[in-house]
Amino acid sequence: MSARVTFAFIAYLWSFFKHLKVRQFLKTIAGIFSSGFELIRSSRLAKILLLIVFIKFMIFYGFLKGFLYPKYLKPHYENDAHRTEQVLHDLTTPHKIVTDD
Amino acid sequence: MELLSSIIWLLTWPLLIYAGYRLSVYMVRVFERNIPEDQRTCKTR
Amino acid sequence: MIENIDLALVNWSRGQFALVALYHWLFIPLTLGMTYIIAFTQTIYVRTGDKEWERIAKFWAKLFGINFAIGVGTGIILGLEFGTNWANYSWISGDIFGAPLAAEGIMAFFLESTFIAVMFFGWGKVSKKFHLVSIYLVAFGASLSALWILVANAWMNYPVGMVFNPDTARHEMVDFWAVLFSPYAINKFLHTITSGFVISSFFIVAVSGWYLLKGRNILLAKRSIVIAASFGLLSSVFLATTGDGSAYWVAQKQPAKLAAMEGLYEGQEGAGLVAIGMLRPGKQIGDGEKAFVFKIEIPKLLSVLGYRNANAFVPGAEDLVLGNAGQDIMSADEKISRGKVALNALAEYKEAVALDDMQSASAAQARFEENYYYMGYGHLFDPNGIIPNVPFIFYSFRIMVMLGFAFIALFLLILYLAVTDKLQENRWLLRTSILAFPLAFLASMAGWIVAEVGRQPWTIQGLLPTMVSTSNINANAVILTFWMFAALLTVLVLAEFKIMTTTIKRGPDNAKKGGENV
Structure with a gap:
C-alpha cells in the first residue's frame, strides 16, 4: 500500500519534470537563482533578512557550536566507555539534594 | 492494532488540509455572491 | 558514597x-x-x-x-x-x-x-x-x-x-x-x-x-x-x-499529569470534569481538606474522556501517592523501593561484569529487568514528588x-x-x-x-x-x-x-x- 502511494507520488512529481529538457531545467534553476539575487539586490527588506540570517548563523554555529560549547560548556568525556562509566555512576549512586541556602 | 489505528489517525492530517481547501473555496463562492460583481474572482480559464 | x-x-x-x-x-x-x-x-x-x-x-x-x-x-x-x-x-x-x-x-x-x-x-x-x-x-x-x-x-x-x-x-x-x-x-x-x-x-x-x-x-x-x-x-x-x-x-x-490537570486529589468512579474552579491554596496530599474553594463540574465527563466509560475510576493524586489496593494502584513508596532494587541490581551487575563474575551478573540483570519499569522511582526522595x-x-x-x-x-x-x-x-x-x-x-x-x-x-x-x-x-x-x-x-x-x-x-x-x- 505504502509502496504504491510512494510510487504514485514520485510519478506525480516526475510528470512535472519529464517534459523538461536538461538545458531547460538548468535554465530554470539559473532563473530561480538570478531571481533570488535580483530580489536581494533590489529589496532593502531582503538585505536586512539576509543579514539577520547571516549574523544568527555566525552566532549559533561559529560562536556557540564552534567555540563556547566545546571549550567551556560541554562535559568532557574521553570516549564512549568513559561516558558510559559516568552515566552508570550517576544512575547507581544514591543522591542527596543540595541548594545554595 | 494500535499501530494501524495510529496510521489511520495520522492520515487525517492530509485529509484536514484537503477539507480545509474545499471549505475555503466553498466559502469564497458564498462570499462572492454577496459582493459587487467587479470584485468577484474572474474566471480566465 | x-x-x-x-x-x-x-x-x-x-x-x-x-x-x-x-x-x-x-x-x-x-x-x-x-x-x-x-x-x-x-x-x-x-x-x-x-x-x-x-x-x-x-x-x-x-x-x-x-x-x-x-x-x-x-x-x-x-x-x-x-x-x-x-x-x-x-x-x-x-x-x-x-x-x-x-x-x-x-x-x-x-x-x-x-x-x-x-x-x-x-x-x-x-x-x-x-x-x-x-x-x-x-x-x-x-x-x-x-x-x-x-x-x-x-x-x-x-x-x-x-x-x-x-x-x-x-x-x-x-x-x-x-x-x-x-x-x-x-x-x-x-x-x-x-x-x-x-x-x-x-x-x-x-x-x-x-x-x-x-x-x-x-x-x-x-x-x-x-x-x-x-x-x-x-x-x-x-x-x-x-x-x-x-x-x-x-x-x-x-495518570499523575491527569490528576494535576483536574486538581483531582481523591480518585472517583464516574469522575466529573471541572469546567470552572478555584483550587484551595496550600492544599496538601492527604491533609483531608477540600481541594476546591468552588467548582462547577460536568458530571462523569472526566471518566468518559479519560477511559471512554462514564463509570470508570479516575485515580487522584492521593491514590497515586498513597496507593489504592481496591483499584490495584501501587503506592509511590512501593514504586520507590522497587526502583531502588532496580538501581542496586544495576550497580551489582556493573561490579560483577568488572570482576568477570558472569553468574552474579546474570542474576543481577534478571533482578534489574524485573524492576526496570520502576527504575526512575529509585532516585526519588519524597513520594509526593511524583505529582x-x-x-x-x-x-x-x-x-x-x-x-x-x-x-x-x-x-x-x-x-x-x-x-x-x-x-x-x-x-x-x-x-x-x-x-x-x-x-x-x-x-x-x-x-x-x-x-x-x-x-x-x-x-x-x-x-x-x-x-x-x-x-x-x-x-x-x-x-x-x-x-x-x-x-x-x-x-x-x-x-x-x-x-x-x-x-x-x-x-x-x-x-x-x-x-x-x-
Whole structure:
C-alpha cells in the first residue's frame, strides 16, 4: 500500500519534470537563482533578512557550536566507555539534594 | 492494532488540509455572491 | 558514597530549555500554518487565473518569509543544550531520541530548504503548477519536521519500542515503528500542528482585520479572512478532537499529569470534569481538606474522556501517592523501593561484569529487568514528588481549553460575517480578532506548560527523573548562558515584531503611506 502511494507520488512529481529538457531545467534553476539575487539586490527588506540570517548563523554555529560549547560548556568525556562509566555512576549512586541556602 | 489505528489517525492530517481547501473555496463562492460583481474572482480559464 | 545533586543546576537547566523552547515556538506556528493558507490562495489563482489571488498569496508569502528568516535556526540552541545541559539524558536515550531528530534535519533540509527557494524566487520563473507543488511541499515538509520532533517528545512521555542495555547505560531502539506510530506521538503531532494552523489563521485574520479597520487593501483583507477563517474553523474543531485524544492517552499513561490537570486529589468512579474552579491554596496530599474553594463540574465527563466509560475510576493524586489496593494502584513508596532494587541490581551487575563474575551478573540483570519499569522511582526522595505542580497545571489547562472553545465560536462568527460581507460594520469583532492572535499564542504556551511541566518529575516517564538527566557542569555556566539566550532571542523577537509591523503597514504594494482601497 505504502509502496504504491510512494510510487504514485514520485510519478506525480516526475510528470512535472519529464517534459523538461536538461538545458531547460538548468535554465530554470539559473532563473530561480538570478531571481533570488535580483530580489536581494533590489529589496532593502531582503538585505536586512539576509543579514539577520547571516549574523544568527555566525552566532549559533561559529560562536556557540564552534567555540563556547566545546571549550567551556560541554562535559568532557574521553570516549564512549568513559561516558558510559559516568552515566552508570550517576544512575547507581544514591543522591542527596543540595541548594545554595 | 494500535499501530494501524495510529496510521489511520495520522492520515487525517492530509485529509484536514484537503477539507480545509474545499471549505475555503466553498466559502469564497458564498462570499462572492454577496459582493459587487467587479470584485468577484474572474474566471480566465 | 552519596552524590550531591545541585538543585540550582537542575532548575536553571530546566528554565533555560523552557525559555528557548517557548521563544522557538513563537516562530514555528506561523511556519506550520501560513504555508497551507498561501498554498490555498495560490491554488485558487492557478485554477482561476485571477491575478488578485496571486497578489494575496505573494503578500502572505512575504510575511511568512520574514518569520521564516528570523525564526530559522532558533531550534539549533535546543539541540546544543541536549549535549551541554542534559548530557546524561542524551546518552541514556540518544539511540532513540537521535533518530527522529536526524530525520527531522534531513526532512527540513531537503523539503523545506530546497523548495522554499522555488517558493520565494520561483514566481514567474517556473511553471505555475510546479511553483504550487513547491509551496505544498514546503508546507508538508514543515509539518513532517514537526512530526519527527514530536515523535521524540512523545517518546519521553510514553517510552516504547526500546530496551535498556545495562552494559552501555543506553536505551536501544528495537521497534522503530512502535516509536514512530506511538498513539501518543500521533495525537501530539496532530494536536500541535493544528494549534499552529489556528494561530496562523488568527494571524491572517488579525492583519486583515486591521486593514479593514483602516479601510485599506479591502478586497485582499476580505478574501484572506474568508480563507483563514474557514481553515481556522476546521482546524480549531479538529484541535478539540485531537485534544480529546491527547487527554485519553494522558489518562492511560500519565495518570499523575491527569490528576494535576483536574486538581483531582481523591480518585472517583464516574469522575466529573471541572469546567470552572478555584483550587484551595496550600492544599496538601492527604491533609483531608477540600481541594476546591468552588467548582462547577460536568458530571462523569472526566471518566468518559479519560477511559471512554462514564463509570470508570479516575485515580487522584492521593491514590497515586498513597496507593489504592481496591483499584490495584501501587503506592509511590512501593514504586520507590522497587526502583531502588532496580538501581542496586544495576550497580551489582556493573561490579560483577568488572570482576568477570558472569553468574552474579546474570542474576543481577534478571533482578534489574524485573524492576526496570520502576527504575526512575529509585532516585526519588519524597513520594509526593511524583505529582507535578497542581495549581500551575490546573490553571494552564483551563486557559488552553477555554480559549480553544472560544476560538471555535470566534471563527464561526468571523466566517459568517465575512461571507455575508458584514465584517466591516462590526468593528468590535475586528478589534477582538486582533486581540485573538496573542491569545492564541497564550493558549498554545499554556498547552506546552501542561504537557512539559505536567511530565515532571520525569524526563522519561517513570524511567529517568529530571534531576538525574543533567550534566556534571557548573550551574553558573547555565545561568550565564540562560541570560545570553534570553538577550539574543529577545532581540530576534523584537526584530521580527518591528519588521513585520513595518511590512504590514506598507501593505502588499509596499506603499509607504496609505494604499489602495479595493
